Amino acid sequence: MNVAVAKVESDSTTFNIEAIRREFPILNEASEKNSVHFLDSGASAQKPDYVLKKMDEMYRTGYANVHRGAYTLSQLATDAYEGARKTVATFLNAESVDEIIFTRSATGAINLVAGSFGRAFLEKGDEIIISEMEHHANIVPWQLLGEATGSKLKVVPVDQDGNISIDTFQSMLTNKTKLVAVTHMSNVLGTIVPVRQIVELAHANGTAVMIDGAQGVVHSKVDVQELGADFYVFTGHKLYGPSGVGVLYGKKELLNKMPPYEGGGDMIEIVTFEKSTYRDAPTKFEAGTPPIVESVGLAAAIEYIENIGQDNIEIHEDNLLKFATSELQKIPGLSIFGLSERKAGIISFNVEGIHSHDLSTILDSRGVSIRAGHHCAQPLMKKMGVEATARASLGLYNNKEDIVALAEGIKFAKEILT
Amino acid sequence: MSVDDLRELYQEVILDHNKNPRNYGELSDASYTADGNNPLCGDRLTVYLKLDDNELVNEVAFTGKGCAISIASASMMTTVVKGKTVKQVNDLFDKFHKLCTGESDEAELDEFEDEIAKLRVMSGVRQFPMRVKCATLSWHAVEAAINKKDTATTE
Structure with missing residues (x-):
């Protein structure tokens, strides 16, 4: 593979951060005027040259619509798009490439599960279990489903450190529980949820499981076969790929039982005004022109991080998280939310007497980009x-x-504001 | 954006209003109340108004939580709308909005010279387009209350 990354060994001391930073144009171009301390990758990550070039190259030399034309460019584009599917399947260790559906985002993937699996298989009185630290994207689709089907939402509480109790979760499973939909990693607290255990317990109860991997897939290696989840969703733009593409992994036998979600071109076998028939997964769930170049960009991002090594990235981020936690804890009046033993690259905090928006504005003046607000997790904010x-x-x-x-x-903000 | 811009935004007057907001609290006998929500950040304020028989703002108060800009602006708002008519409050809101976005020129602000002189400390938000909504949140709420709407959002 042709990635200009300095060779890294499995030891974090040889993880060449300076070489990596040079591969992200925004960190270099912007820094000519201003220093860039980008600390909002949890919202959306910056993109390496490798991804930008792959996408640019496709538009310039290999672009047409996919699955349609009997001409060379369309074949090239189709090969690249289906190649991207294969890259994602290998990345997640899916059993089959047909288990990978490209969506517009992680949100799009969750809505697909709610709209297809949920509407087909859930009835009035059925229960869906989520956790208290879900992103709005893993709350609202189930509420909409509830309005349509009469299914109910049950919420596993989060404790002070940001963990959910597995015992409590287990006690909430009933013969009405048809789906468990939980995050792999909290976008607010950084908690890594014990999803393997959750899948085991849910499956023992005959309940399907969907994991929201929007954050989780970025910070740890995911093996869907080992995990055993029925659905796993993530998005491209948090994984150093482009926005506009997400992934739904689903077990093949489930996907084949599920009805189409959206209707349109490409997902059909035969259309008449009386009745249409549909193709098998994944095509059944990809109505219309898909995010073609975005999917190829996502595959490039996967190649990029695999070349650096996910283990190396994990070690680097863990070290940095420890350093950041200890540096921030030295600041008087600063409190950190989420101190789970198992957490990754996210620190939420508040400084006494300073609202996070004011803090964000002041940090921005020094080139530090952070997120301020409720992080699309208002119920969790309320709990905290x-x-x-x-x-x-x-x-x-x-x-x-x-x-x-x-x-x-942060120290400067305290000077300005107090 | 420079440190001077920041000092301009977070002037002493604003920090003081944030720490000691004026007219903070509920008005149990309010004629009108309205909530102001900023769905982007989750900031929420409630504005309480009491009008007298001549439709003048007799009392005004607010509650809620938010950033220094939104709290200070709400506090200042309460100090300038008291004694105004419904129309004057609407006009002031319009002028204040223009002051924050940089659309107004000095001459246009003459009608409420004293009020605008007070509110001018908020004009530092011009340099911070993302913070204009913080400054105008309470004004959206008072506009909703006085025009008998329940809620206002900055969206």
Whole structure:
């Protein structure tokens, strides 16, 4: 593979952060005017040259619509698009390439599960279990489903450290529980949820499981066969790929039982005005022109991180998270939300007497980008007793200088505001 | 954006209003109340108004939580709308909005010279387009309350 990444060994000390940073144009171009300390990768990550070039190259030399034309360009585009599906399937260790559906986003993938699996198989009185630390994208689709089918939502509480109790979860499973939909990793607290255990318990109860991997897939290696989940969703843009593409992994036998979600071109076998018949998964769920170049861009992003090594990235981010946690904890009046033993690259915090928006504006003046607000998790904010938090989230390109700039910026904000 | 812009945004007056907001609390006998929501950040304020027989704002108060800009702006808002007619409050809101977005020129603001002189400290948000909604949240709410709507959002 042709990625200009400095060769890295499995030891984090040889993880060449400076070489990696040079591969992200935004970190270099913007830094000519201003220092860039980008600490909002949890919202959307920056893109390496490798991804940008692959997408640009496809538009310039190999672009046409897929699955349609009997001409060379269409064949090239179809090969690239289906090749991207294969890359994703291998990345997740799916049993079959047909288990990978490209969607517009992780949100799109969850809505597909709700709209197809949910509407077909859930009835009045059936229950869906989610956790208290879900993103709105893993709450609202189930509420809409409930309005349509009469199914109910049950919520596993989160404790002070940001963990859910497996015992409580188990006690909530009933013969009415048709689906468990939980996050792999909290976008607010950084907690890594014990999804393997959740899948085991749910399956023992005859319940299907959907994992929201929007954050989880970025920070840890996912093996869907080992995990055993029925559905796993994630998005491209948090994984150093483009926006506009998401992935739904679904077990083949389930996907084949599920009705189509959207109707349109490509997903059909034969259309007449009386009745249409549909193709098998994944095509059944990809109505209309899909995110062609975006899918290829996502595959490039996967190649990029696999070349660096997901283990190396994990070690780098873990070290940085520890450093950041200890630096922030030194600041008087700062409290961190989410101190699970099992967490990855996200720190939510508040500083006494300073609203996160004011903090964000002041940090921005020093080139530090963080997220402020409710992080699309208002129920969790309510549970923690706050309206908003500041959130720093790490990407593979962050370094200690970014963390020092954050800590210094917080001290500066205290000077300005008090 | 410079440190001077930041100091301009977070002037002493604003920090003071944030720490000691004026007219903070519920009005149990309010004629009108309205909530102001900023769905982007989750900030929420409630504005309470009492009108007298001549439709003048007799009392005004607010509750809620938010950033320094939204709280300070709400506090200042309560100090300037008291004693105004419904129309004057609407006009002031319009002028204040223009002040924050940089659309207004000085001459246009003459009608409420004293009020605008007070509110001008908020004009530092011009340099921070993402914060204009923080400054105008309470104004959207008071506009909703006085025009008998229940809620206002900044969207």
